[in-house]
Amino acid sequence: MEFKFNITGARRKELVKAISEILNTAPEYKGAPTFAYVIGGFTVNKEGTLNASENSSEEDLEQLLNDLDKRGFQFEAPNELVIEMPREGFTEAAIANLERLVKSKETLIKKALDTDRLPIELTEDRLCFPWFSRSLAAEEVNAYARFIGALCAMAKNQKRVTATEKAYDNEKYAFRCFLLRLGFIGPEYKEERKILLSRLTGSAAFKNGQRVPEEVPEA
Template sequence: MDRKETVKILGEHFGVKPEYMGVPSFAYQIKSPQGIITVDKEGEIKNSEGIEVELEELLNDFQEESVKAETEHSEIIFSIAGHTGITLRNLINMISSKQTLIKKALGIETDIVTKEFVEGINNIRISSIEDFKTAVLDIGEEKCPGINFNFEKETLEFKFIKDFENAEIAVQFVEALNESSKKFKHSSPKERQTDNEKYTFRTWLLRLGFIGERYKQARKELLKNLGGNSAFRGKINE
């Protein structure tokens, strides 16, 4: 991996624009919650204490810290910060479009979002979080049993995955859902039939960012309950 790609990954991971320092260092600096990260002209990465670190190690450190905080007491909760009414609807639609596969992958039977809830939020104009809140209250919070929207505390609780046996993978999954919903301009709630569950779900996971060695175990765990073959698109005769 070259320096340019390393800088880009760090900037995207921490949601900031890397700053080029120019001469004489020719280094890039990236602001993180734990201080300034520096990528020198040779591509070496140093943390805020000036200690050289590997990219994967640095990303994993923050991931592990996030996991520890968010899975306390078996609750998986995220802030609504960064969302709009549109992106919250995206989140619901993304889940709706893969609900059958998500339920099978996680071994759950109850719907995460009901058909009535999905239709309700897609049949009215929603722009702001206040619009979304009004829609949720009008439709009924009980129609979305897998997610709790706490508008007073401005949080989202992903109840549908709290009993998943691997807490770290659970957080990785809902974190990817949450972040992806903020990036998409639009997401369709329509669920398409598939002859190859593994391939369809794996492709979707990759779109959510489950790429590389870091997510290898997560992909394996999330695909193990599904039928088909993750390597081939066509129908698999089992």
């Protein structure tokens, strides 16, 4: 994933220094022809674009972007965002499961993510999710990336997924149950649940007057 800061010269060096201090990692200058700086799992190219490696966690990336923002470095929010996941471990059956899983919650996912399309594009080594055509805050990017990662994990682990979509009177309750099935359980996922439920109607805690537990049966 890349984030464009659009800075060069001395200002780019200040960005590299800030990242180095935040990560407590010395930068490595690559010289010609890339003129890039590598700081741990992150690279800053000559145009001032920050690239995160595949091994960088969403939590570390979000923390870095937040810390950079506090230091006066704001990246250019993209009008379109494509979240990518490694294809490793995906059999044909798992890919079919993923497609059915998205289809089974299509209406809720579209509303939760504020999007009108949910294509899944396959390359030789990646699964691409070009679902976003608006500017996103760093915490939204983190929540959506973790959500898609959880979808991929479930698709790999489930033996069979039904693509039939249900109608829901209480959107928040239904989607919260789904998030709990995906593993969004406990206080460490509180912010992600809040973001993913924010655009849905109804009550996340109650269905017909009964509070939903932290662990729920399949919905």
